[in-house]
Amino acid sequence: MFIVPEREIADLMTRKAAFDAVESVFAAMASQDAYNFPVIREAIGHEDALYGFKGGFDKAGMTLGLKAGGYWPNNLEKQNVINHQSTIFLFDPDTGKVAAIVGGNLLTALRTAAASSVSIKHLARQDAKVIGMIGAGHQATFQLRAALEQRSFSKVIGWNYHPDMLPNLEKVATEAGLPFEAVELDQLGHDADVIISITSAFAPSLMSDHVSEGTHIACMGTDTKGKQEVESALLARATVFTDEVAQSVSIGEAQHAVSEGLLKESDVNQIGAVINGTHPGRSSDTEITLFDGTGVGLQDLAVASAVVELAVQKGVAIEVDF
Structure with missing residues (x-):
């Protein structure tokens, strides 16, 4: 299993790479080659936080997994960390074994921005x-x-x-x-x-x-x-x-x-x-x-999968026997 820490993401994922990954997965969804699982997103009754899970399976890209995380509105003023916190988990679709854990904070920002950017390209x-x-x-x-x-x-x-x-x-x-x-x-x-x-x-x-x-x-x-x-x-x-x-x-x-x-x-x-x-x-x-x-969830899986591949190529992915 590979771990790609949050600290490595900025040097691995570009806006263009995020755009390409999101555009491709949107196309796969429309072709019914990829589908999302039902979203769980709830107020946890602590720190005014919203927490949940988004996941899916992309048969075209052979990407399976989920993102866990949410929104903690008091983080910036209390801990000087961003309000959105998340982690992405990827699994081997052939065996179900965990394949990677990836820091999801910057990736969430990049993939969300990529989605609106895709809409501007095709609709504005x-x-x-x-x-x-x-x-x-x-x-x-x-x-x-x-x-x-x-x-x-x-x-x-x-x-x-x-x-x-x-x-x-x-x-x-x-x-x-x-x-x-x-x-x-x-x-x-x-x-x-x-x-x-x-x-x-x-x-x-x-x-x-x-x-x-x-x-x-x-x-x-x-x-x-x-x-x-x-x-x-x-x-x-x-x-x-x-x-x-x-x-x-x-x-x-x-x-x-x-x-x-x-x-x-x-x-x-x-x-x-x-x-x-x-x-x-x-x-x-x-x-x-x-x-x-x-x-x-498929947006997160697409950008996370791309990051893992780049991290392995550049030797910054941490490999562990899980």
Whole structure:
């Protein structure tokens, strides 16, 4: 069995490698060559933490395993460690023996950013110039860096529940040579050609009447029953895509629109179908497209498998007799 510690991940996994792994696994899911297991995600009644398991099996990539972890909201202020904590376990699909244990914190950030980046590549207008960010925490910086590689953006605008965190976004924009402006939500929705929402909110911030025609929105924070980042009416206006339909309508952003009768499960499309060419994706420059990124176990397994292979090649994987 191999162990790849968290400390090694930054030198092994690039944004491009994460993007390629996530795009491939989305395509495999749409082709029914890979499937996710039901998600377990619960409040544990301690430290306001959410903890759970995501797993699956990719027959195309022969990757089997799970990610265990969750969200500890008090970590930064109490222990100076990030709020999201996770570990990925890979198993040999032929024997069931454990194959690898991989640090999952940075990989989770990279694979989540890769998912919204994949949606921008396949669904945003080609002439998109302004990107709007809702949320300015640790994950938002990964989202923005990945997104900026998908279009020739000329400006970044942002809003956050805590405005004092907006310099996190400004720093990334400056690194990319782009101007940054802090704006109110109505202006963000009006001006942005692409919007990424990455918060842990349980009430919507972005409203339908904020958003202009032709916008692509990636909702990346809703992964638990009750969470919500955008108004349900916005999903009713949009053509909705997701990583996993079952998760989208149960724990993703679509859960609210479905429960309110504004959207049917059959209205939600897999992003993998666009990648595979079996769904046309965006049909016009005025269409609003929305990607409901719920986060699937197969994303974690894909990036972890790639990391293990690289770690073995570079001699930094720790081999143990388990």
